[in-house]
Amino acid sequence: MKHLLTIDDLGADGIREVIKLAASFTEVSERQIPKVPALRGKTVATLFFENSTRTRTSFETAAKRLSADTMNVAVSTSSVSKGESLRDTALTVEAMGVDAFVVRHSSSGAPHQVASWVDASVINAGDGWHEHPTQALLDCYTFEQRLGSFEGRRVVIIGDIKHSRVARSNIAAFTALGAQVTIVAPPTLMPPSLDGWPVDVATDVDRALRSADVVYLLRIQRERMVEALLPSLREYAMLYGLSNERLALLQDHAIVMHPGPMNRGVEIGGTVPDLDRATMVEQVRNGVAVRMAVLYLLLGAGSELRGSSAQVTPAVSADETDVDASALAAEAGKAHV
Amino acid sequence: MAHEIVERNNGTGDLVVVGLQTGGVSFALRIVEALEKIEGERPEVGSLDVAFHRDDIGIRPVLPEAPSELPDDLTGRVVVLVDDVLFTGRTVRAALDAVHDYGRPRAIQLAVIVDRGHRELPIRADFVGKNLPTRRDEAVNVTTSGVELGSVERR
Numbered sequence: 001m002k003h004l005l006t007i008d009d010l011g012a013d014g015i016r017e018v019i020k021l022a023a024s025f026t027e028v029s030e031r032q033i034p035k036v037p038a039l040r041g042k043t044v045a046t047l048f049f050e051n052s053t054r055t056r057t058s059f060e061t062a063a064k065r066l067s068a069d070t071m072n073v074a075v076s077t078s079s080v081s082k083g084e085s086l087r088d089t090a091l092t093v094e095a096m097g098v099d100a101f102v103v104r105h106s107s108s109g110a111p112h113q114v115a116s117w118v119d120a121s122v123i124n125a126g127d128g129w130h131e132h133p134t135q136a137l138l139d140c141y142t143f144e145q146r147l148g149s150f151e152g153r154r155v156v157i158i159g160d161i162k163h164s165r166v167a168r169s170n171i172a173a174f175t176a177l178g179a180q181v182t183i184v185a186p187p188t189l190m191p192p193s194l195d196g197w198p199v200d201v202a203t204d205v206d207r208a209l210r211s212a213d214v215v216y217l218l219r220i221q222r223e224r225m226v227e228a229l230l231p232s233l234r235e236y237a238m239l240y241g242l243s244n245e246r247l248a249l250l251q252d253h254a255i256v257m258h259p260g261p262m263n264r265g266v267e268i269g270g271t272v273p274d275l276d277r278a279t280m281v282e283q284v285r286n287g288v289a290v291r292m293a294v295l296y297l298l299l300g301a302g303s304e305l306r307g308s309s310a311q312v313t314p315a316v317s318a319d320e321t322d323v324d325a326s327a328l329a330a331e332a333g334k335a336h337v
Numbered sequence: 338m339a340h341e342i343v344e345r346n347n348g349t350g351d352l353v354v355v356g357l358q359t360g361g362v363s364f365a366l367r368i369v370e371a372l373e374k375i376e377g378e379r380p381e382v383g384s385l386d387v388a389f390h391r392d393d394i395g396i397r398p399v400l401p402e403a404p405s406e407l408p409d410d411l412t413g414r415v416v417v418l419v420d421d422v423l424f425t426g427r428t429v430r431a432a433l434d435a436v437h438d439y440g441r442p443r444a445i446q447l448a449v450i451v452d453r454g455h456r457e458l459p460i461r462a463d464f465v466g467k468n469l470p471t472r473r474d475e476a477v478n479v480t481t482s483g484v485e486l487g488s489v490e491r492r
Binding site: 021 | 388389394395401403405409410437438439440
């Protein structure tokens with residue numbers, strides 16, 4: 001795999017591979033020196049045409065923990081504000097020697113375009129309403145850590161489904177791994193068509209919450225709403241927010257996830273994020289490990305190399321010498337031959 | 338081998354026995370069991386996956402087998418690295434590098450079940466189960482029931 005643009009690029013096996021690798025990188029992050037030399041000499045450029053703190057710093061931290069160099073192209077200070085096109089910006093940065101681009105853009109498909117222009121790997125860090133694959137991967141990792149298995153679990157996603165790239169990526173990832181997804185949203189914040197979406201639609205928030213193993217809350221994205229889609233935030237909070245009172249409906253083991261940034265008091269009750277069942281802090285921590293895994297798979301020795309290069313494996317055919325190793329381990333220096 | 342380890346370190350006081358993924362892990366456990374029998378005290382045991390420290394990342398597929406499990410702080414401890422086969426020495430080089438992410442051990446020693454020669458780096462084992470002369474293109478397969486020598490299969 002060269003690029004990570006959508007969750008479908010990975011498939012269920014790919015997602016599982018990232019989760020497994022992320023567990024190793026979590027261990028790396030807990031070491032006294034949380035840094036490995038795996039991507040020494042590689043350069044990762046973040047190309048963000050939209051505001052972000054957590055995703056950009058998360059990718060930067062991940063790259064640095066792998067010993068890659070990072071280059072941060074912030075649009076407000078770049079030549080984009082002087083009228084340079086996306087293509088020219090990407091090619092200019094690539095000319096300085098870049099192995100991977102991490103691209104965020106307000107237009108869906110922008111990272112695909114960049115991928116068609118450059119030789120480097122491209123990672124989609126959020127494009128318009130389309131996808132945000134690394135968010136879905138870190139959510140899957142958090143999900144698995146908390147609940148173990150995906151099979152038969154019910155995820156209830158509440159909020160602005162229409163404008164949410166997180167919802168699209170997460171629905172693809174959760175269902176690929178065997179979970180069932182129910183979406184709940186005000187009619188104005190539902191996508192115009194749900195053809196081909198592998199989800200159930202619910203209108204009764206309280207009923208959906210009762211059956212949920214995971215409650216996934218989405219932020220109300222005021223910056224994407226060009227028209228009046230909601231009468232007021234207070235009304236939204238009352239009808240769709242996971243208020244402190246609604247918590248009582250949840251099953252004991254149910255967890256509450258949110259991709260951040262959260263609006264306390266709107267989609268999530270004021271004190272809900274501080275509960276044990278809320279996973280926001282873990283999601284951020286896991287984000288670094290998952291992005292390390294993705295960078296490592298794309299730039300280090302990824303699975304695409306498997307089978308293509310000659311791999312020397314111990315042959316099983318036995319002959320010539322047989323030494324009893326267990327005797328060796330137990331029986332001190334006698335074994336010196 | 339366990340006796341040698343005890344002799345060299347005057348007991349097992351500060352010892353941490355660390356198996357290298359994957360071949361060394363089961364032998365590290367066996368060595369710890371043997372040490373427990375000798376000394377009556379079970380030294381700490383850990384496992385280390387050196388994938389991210391290898392020098393052939395990007396040349397061949399390098400993926401970790403499992404997360405490493407080591408004490409948080411190795412400063413002042415004596416680390417005994419355990420692997421099944423010592424060959425080019427590159428895995429051990431990576432392991433020496435990786436161990437330092439966990440602090441500054443007082444000493445690092447190396448125990449291998451089989452030393453098959455063909456070193457590419459200046460690395461030598463402290464405790465060797467068996468020296469096994471091999472050709473470069475042969476493969477050595479060490480299990481708890483024995484050592485097999487065969488021809489290399491390319492996959």
